[in-house]
Amino acid sequence: MSKSDKASISVVVPVWNEEAGIPQLREGLAQVQELLRDYGEMEFIFVDDGSTDGTQRALHRHFEPTGNYRVIAHERNQGVGAAFRTGFRHARGEIVCTIDSDCSYRPRGLQLLVQALESGGDIAVASPYHPQGGVEGVPWWRLALSKCCSWGYRRIAPVPLYTYTSIFRAYRRRVIETVSFQGNGFVSASEILVNAARQGYRIVEVPMTLHARKTGRSKMKVARTARAHLQMMRSLISKESYQ
Ligand SMILES: Nc1nc2c(ncn2[C@@H]2O[C@H](COP(=O)(O)OP(=O)(O)O)[C@@H](O)[C@H]2O)c(=O)[nH]1
Ligand SMILES: [Mg+2]
Numbered sequence: 001m002s003k004s005d006k007a008s009i010s011v012v013v014p015v016w017n018e019e020a021g022i023p024q025l026r027e028g029l030a031q032v033q034e035l036l037r038d039y040g041e042m043e044f045i046f047v048d049d050g051s052t053d054g055t056q057r058a059l060h061r062h063f064e065p066t067g068n069y070r071v072i073a074h075e076r077n078q079g080v081g082a083a084f085r086t087g088f089r090h091a092r093g094e095i096v097c098t099i100d101s102d103c104s105y106r107p108r109g110l111q112l113l114v115q116a117l118e119s120g121g122d123i124a125v126a127s128p129y130h131p132q133g134g135v136e137g138v139p140w141w142r143l144a145l146s147k148c149c150s151w152g153y154r155r156i157a158p159v160p161l162y163t164y165t166s167i168f169r170a171y172r173r174r175v176i177e178t179v180s181f182q183g184n185g186f187v188s189a190s191e192i193l194v195n196a197a198r199q200g201y202r203i204v205e206v207p208m209t210l211h212a213r214k215t216g217r218s219k220m221k222v223a224r225t226a227r228a229h230l231q232m233m234r235s236l237i238s239k240e241s242y243q
Contacts, residue, residue: 008040009114010092012087014080014167015059016049016099020215022058028107029063035111039095044069046101047087050077069153080219081181081188094174097170102213104138105168112206113170121204122175125161125195126168128210133162137212145222153190156236159197161205164190168208175201185191186220187228194236 011032013025033042042064048056048071056073063069072086082230084098097110105126116124127133129150135143146165153164167189179199181191194205 005198009042009095009097010087010091010093010095011042011044011099011110012084013044013046013101014049014083014087014101015046015051015055016077016080016083016219017051017053017055018101019051019054020217021062021102022055022062024103024214025107026062028103032107032110035108036114040126040233042068043091043093044073045087045090047083049079049083050074058131079184079186079188081183081185081191084188085181087104092178094173095170096173096176098167100168102216104211104213105166105208106211109168109206109208110170112208113168116204116206117170117172117239118210119204120202122172122201123193123203123225124206125163125193125203126166126208126210127161127163127205128166128208129162130205130207131162132207134207134209136209138210139212141222142179142218142220145220145226149190149226152196152229153236155192156233157197159193159203161193161203163205164193165212166208183228183232185228186225187232190229192234194232207228 046059059071094116099107103220128135129147150164154160175196179192179196181188181195183191197203
């Protein structure tokens, strides 16, 4: 694909020290390409955020360095929100997706998210905490943080959702071009939704199952992430602009 061509769907994949999971990711993304091939050209943008293991080598080994697969590297770790900003700057698709590189949401679920945009959404979000969603094998302490945060946001955010924390999403291009966010870490996922809702974008939840990761460990720093969420909730309650 030449630089001037526009991909129809871009998939931004933040990765940090995920070497062991890259073969599984390759299989998942091959399935996605097959399922979404009618939507036209797809591109995959891996944002390697200062990995210190062999993640970058594994990405280059498993994904052909064509125009459809790009690896963008941060020299040092900046966080998943910073990785989204980098990925969004490079994405050319009319639809821009973000996914977990550990395949804790099965990549083929992107098809449901893209279909949700076609039925009128501006943002489609995987929602394990929706009554029809599900969670399999995720440690309780990890789940507790996300569930508590989503419970809290649901009460104070401009739009009531069941899940504000998943990063498995599809956005219409205009959303990533017009919604700004400041957070560098996991809180950015919630911040994007809150800011998009304030700007009047339509958010659609798609019930989905969150699975335990098969390789590696969660990168979330629980205490730091909880603090960032609490700070954002405080600013929502006091009606200050978080931006
Ligand atoms: N680029 C980047 N990606 C990250 C960072 N932290 C986590 N990720 C990626 O974000 C996704 C979700 O992170 P994960 O560790 O699985 O967190 P959890 O599933 O919420 O416990 C995975 O693809 C990670 O590789 C980071 O600091 N930078
Ligand atoms: Mg995970």
